[in-house]
Amino acid sequence: MSFVFWFLAAIAVAGALAAVLxxxxxxxxxxxxxxxxxxxxxxxxxxxxxxGFAQILVYVGAVAILVVFxxxxxxxxxxxxxxxxxxxxxxxxxxIAAAVFAxxxxxxxxxxxxxxxxxxxxxxxxxxxxxxxxxxxxxPLEIVALLLTAAMVGAVIVAMHEMGDAK
Amino acid sequence: xxxxxxxIGLAGALTRRNAILVLIGIELMLNxxxxxxxxxxxxxxxxxxxxGMMFAIFSIAVAAxxxxxxxxxVISIHRxxxxxxxxxxxxxxx
Numbered sequence: 619m620s621f622v623f624w625f626l627a628a629i630a631v632a633g634a635l636a637a638v639l640x641x642x643x644x645x646x647x648x649x650x651x652x653x654x655x656x657x658x659x660x661x662x663x664x665x666x667x668x669x670g671f672a673q674i675l676v677y678v679g680a681v682a683i684l685v686v687f688x689x690x691x692x693x694x695x696x697x698x699x700x701x702x703x704x705x706x707x708x709x710x711x712x713x714i715a716a717a718v719f720a721x722x723x724x725x726x727x728x729x730x731x732x733x734x735x736x737x738x739x740x741x742x743x744x745x746x747x748x749x750x751x752x753x754x755x756x757x758p759l760e761i762v763a764l765l766l767t768a769a770m771v772g773a774v775i776v777a778m779h780e781m782g783d784a785k
Numbered sequence: 786x787x788x789x790x791x792x793i794g795l796a797g798a799l800t801r802r803n804a805i806l807v808l809i810g811i812e813l814m815l816n817x818x819x820x821x822x823x824x825x826x827x828x829x830x831x832x833x834x835x836x837g838m839m840f841a842i843f844s845i846a847v848a849a850x851x852x853x854x855x856x857x858x859v860i861s862i863h864r865x866x867x868x869x870x871x872x873x874x875x876x877x878x879x
Contacts, residue, residue, distance in 0.1 A: 688856040692863040769850035773857035
């Protein structure tokens with residue numbers, strides 16, 4: 619593992635911690651953007667160019683903006699009245715998360731054998747990805763298209779319904 | 786690394802009061818899974834098969850749809866209940 623990997627990993631983990639722990643929601647969204655960018659750079663470092671750029675476009679470009687919009691739209695109730703920013707059951711949540719992390723780490727440490735299987739750098743062009751998308755993966759592609767359409771229509775309907783009630 | 790990111794995301798999803806922060810935690814978990822997919826795709830014997838990469842790309846698309854719907858729901862609930870605090874949302878009746 620190279621220095622670049624550890625550097626990017628440190629950035630992503632620090633950003634994730636900040637996104638979860640910070641009090642101000644806007645700061646959380648900014649830290650989230652840092653995490654997404656760090657992960658995109660990690661994808662690039664792993665020779666997955668297309669996934670890296672898709673990550674930047676979708677997450678840094680769209681999801682981060684959506685999160686900021688949602689935070690600003692629900693801003694009026696942002697400051698909690700009592701007891702900080704964590705929920706009442708935060709202890710149970712922390713214990714569950716620690717347990718899951720322990721199990722995952724144990725599994726990773728147990729299965730050390732044969733993993734960094736250093737292969738030649740896969741030279742994946744966007745053309746290959748397009749061919750695969752239109753050939754072998756055409757059914758998942760259509761399903762994703764349908765899912766995105768349904769999600770968009772659903773989001774609009776959910777937002778419009780309440781507006782109709784208000785009038 | 787991915788396990789740590791997943792655990793942080795899970796902790797965020799389970800411990801925060803604000804609904805948006807819960808969504809952020811879910812996004813972190815999805816990203817950790819994507820990182821695993823890409824890493825295994827890279828270091829497994831047949832990277833030219835593109836399977837892991839395709840899975841990661843579809844996962845990104847699905848995560849985007851999930852984020853849009855989730856945030857739309859949060860905004861709608863906020864308009865309805867005037868709060869984004871999960872501890873206060875304890876009724877299902879409007």
